Amino acid sequence: MDRADFIRESIDYMHRFMMKSLQKHAEQHGITVPQTRVIAEVLTKQSMTIKQLTQNLKMTQSTVSDIVERLTVRGILAKTPDPKDKRSVIVTLTDKTLKDIKGRTPEPLNAYIRDVLSLLNPQEQAIVEDGIRLLVTAIREKTQNDGAHSDEYFDILFLSNGGQK
Numbered sequence: 366m367d368r369a370d371f372i373r374e375s376i377d378y379m380h381r382f383m384m385k386s387l388q389k390h391a392e393q394h395g396i397t398v399p400q401t402r403v404i405a406e407v408l409t410k411q412s413m414t415i416k417q418l419t420q421n422l423k424m425t426q427s428t429v430s431d432i433v434e435r436l437t438v439r440g441i442l443a444k445t446p447d448p449k450d451k452r453s454v455i456v457t458l459t460d461k462t463l464k465d466i467k468g469r470t471p472e473p474l475n476a477y478i479r480d481v482l483s484l485l486n487p488q489e490q491a492i493v494e495d496g497i498r499l500l501v502t503a504i505r506e507k508t509q510n511d512g513a514h515s516d517e518y519f520d521i522l523f524l525s526n527g528g529q530k
Contacts, residue, residue: 372500386477396441399424403432404441404458408466412457414447 391401406421419426436442441462447453482490
């Protein structure tokens with residue numbers, strides 16, 4: 366297996382693990398995986414239309430509309446008329462949901478990652494962190510070279526680098 370295959374498959378493995386962990390966590394809170402995907406997408410973008418959600422999540426519009434409706438009834442999402450298109454609505458997270466998410470979302474995963482890292486000595490932990498930082502920095506550079514200049518995906522670098530991009 367060459368280096369690119371190994372790294373891609375390793376990232377895929379870690380992503381599947383995180384998705385399974387999030388699924389378990391979501392189910393404990395009575396939320397399905399598709400609902401979690403909608404919530405995560407709205408959280409990432411802060412607000413969007415059902416059409417945008419449909420496109421981004423590659424789900425049918427009826428599925429997304431149904432999920433949004435159920436989450437709105439539960440007070441997780443809010444819908445407001447789109448001022449640009451009266452036939453459309455803007456979907457956002459409610460203030461209560463935002464507060465709840467900010468307070469706990471990554472903790473189950475963070476706790477597991479901390480447990481995994483504890484199996485490594487401090488020097489090995491630093492190597493892992495430095496390697497991930499290098500890879501993400503290279504991805505950012507490649508993305509920018511390819512003409513995609515959005516930094517929204519790279520906030521983690523900014524936060525973990527003491528505020529230096």
